[in-house]
Amino acid sequence: MADDRLTLSERCVMLVLMAEARELTNTELYAVAGVKLDGRYRRRLNELDLVASTLVNRAFVHELTDRGTLWCAAELSRERPQRSGCAGGALYSVLAGLGRHLDRTGAALSDLFQPEQAAGQVSVESAVEQAYAELTDGSGKPLRLSTLRVRLAAVPRTEVDQALETMARRRDVHVRAEADQKVLTAADHGAAIMLGGTARHLLTIEVPR
Known part of the structure; x- marks a missing residue:
């Protein structure tokens, strides 16, 4: 299908x-929205490369793939599914409104939907950005994740x-693979992050002009 x-x-x-912008177990999905992702439905979304499901302690943890994020963005301008009822009609009306807002402002989904942060808690994303700025002297040049992880060892x-996964959805953030694999060290391989099935070694955050 x-x-x-x-x-x-x-x-x-x-x-x-999309809205939670984080990994969710079936228990969390049910608590948030009264839905679960089991059996053939999970397998179908996995096979379509829309959702990645990882078995952790005998329970699946689900998250959107890059293609899944694009699907959600496109869904903002689609008509509501047939036989979705009044709740579905209301949902897709809200989605259409969000789509119009993104079109007007040029913002991305990741600008609207971010993981909930506890009051007073320092964002790890902010820590990554600060470490990146310090290690690159604000130049915006690529930084090896191996170097970043040393700085953020705590x-x-x-x-x-x-x-990094959340930040990679932003337009100004790029988490890329090293083009010349021969220059990678054991530390580089160990520090890599898997995104879209590819090992990524470099972080670049564009500097505003």
């Missing part, structure tokens, strides 16, 4: 993952990875 003919429940899972790797 093509990805433009998903069931309403599958669409809801995709949109919840921050759990999983949190740095999540911050």
Whole structure:
């Protein structure tokens, strides 16, 4: 089945993952929106490369892929599915409004939807940006993730990875693979992050002009 003919429940899972902007277990999906992603529905979204599901401690953790993020962006301008009821009609009316806002402002989905942050908590994304600025002297040049991880050694790797994954959705942030694989060291390989099935080694944050 093509990805433009998903069931309403599958669409809801995709949109919840978009809005929460983080990995979610089925328990969390159900708590947030009363939906789950199990069985053939999970397999279908995985096979369509819209959602990546990882088995952690006998429970799946779901997150949008790059293609899934693009699907959600396109969904903002689509008509509501047939037989989606009044709740579906209201949802797609809100999505259309969000789409118009993004078109007017030039903003991205990642500008609107970000993981919830506890009050007073320092954002790991902010820590990454600050470390990047200091290590590159504000030049905006590519920085090896191996160097970044040394600077952020006190921050759990999983949190740095999540911050990088979220930041990579921004237009001004690029997490790329090293073109010349021969120059990579063991530290570079160990510090790499997997995005879209590709190992990425370099972080670039564009400097405003």
